[in-house]
Amino acid sequence: MNIVLVPIGAVDPAELRMLVNPLRAVFSRDVVIGEGVPLPKAARNDPRSQHDAEMVLESLALSVEMERHDRVLGVTNADLYLPGMNFVFGIARERWAIISLHRLRESFYGLPDDPDLFRRRAVVEAVHELGHTFGLAHCKRSRCVMFFSNTVAETDRKGPEFCMRCRLHLASEGLGGRALAWGGGPVES
Ligand SMILES: [Zn+2]
Numbered sequence: 001m002n003i004v005l006v007p008i009g010a011v012d013p014a015e016l017r018m019l020v021n022p023l024r025a026v027f028s029r030d031v032v033i034g035e036g037v038p039l040p041k042a043a044r045n046d047p048r049s050q051h052d053a054e055m056v057l058e059s060l061a062l063s064v065e066m067e068r069h070d071r072v073l074g075v076t077n078a079d080l081y082l083p084g085m086n087f088v089f090g091i092a093r094e095r096w097a098i099i100s101l102h103r104l105r106e107s108f109y110g111l112p113d114d115p116d117l118f119r120r121r122a123v124v125e126a127v128h129e130l131g132h133t134f135g136l137a138h139c140k141r142s143r144c145v146m147f148f149s150n151t152v153a154e155t156d157r158k159g160p161e162f163c164m165r166c167r168l169h170l171a172s173e174g175l176g177g178r179a180l181a182w183g184g185g186p187v188e189s
């Protein structure tokens, strides 16, 4: 059993590969890259130039064969939202999760691209959403990866680490929940 990363719509393969080793280390299980799936047309909201996250997740759940996988993480460049929210970095339900790379790039904020920061943010969001699929709720500790982030500054502040309490929960699920060595060090906001 493994975690499968599924590109939804056009995604640079290197931007999927960069997630594999960090996720393997955190969740102590194999991580593979699966075949891509299209962005569901019905999920597109033209006036908002966004996709409905719930509908994208649903279509992912319907299109991935689960026999060999115990978790699915969809990765998309589409900007995601939920009714009542301007945007979401990702969502999760049961064994399925999705993250959007759209707002993780510095260029989205009118700044020069920073590949290391982008990679760190993508790992943080991937660990967060997969954390939900392993039964973790949002955590009050602002530096824990399970803290709910409203802004990319909050994503940068928390980093990809679980706090001790969340790590113990993962351990009780039979996961290593090992600390993730991160070369870049935490980014202060
Ligand atoms: Zn969350």
Ligand SMILES: [Zn+2]
Pocket (backbone or CB within 6 Å): 139, 140, 141, 144, 145, 146, 147, 162, 163, 164, 165, 166, 167
């Ligand atoms: Zn926590």
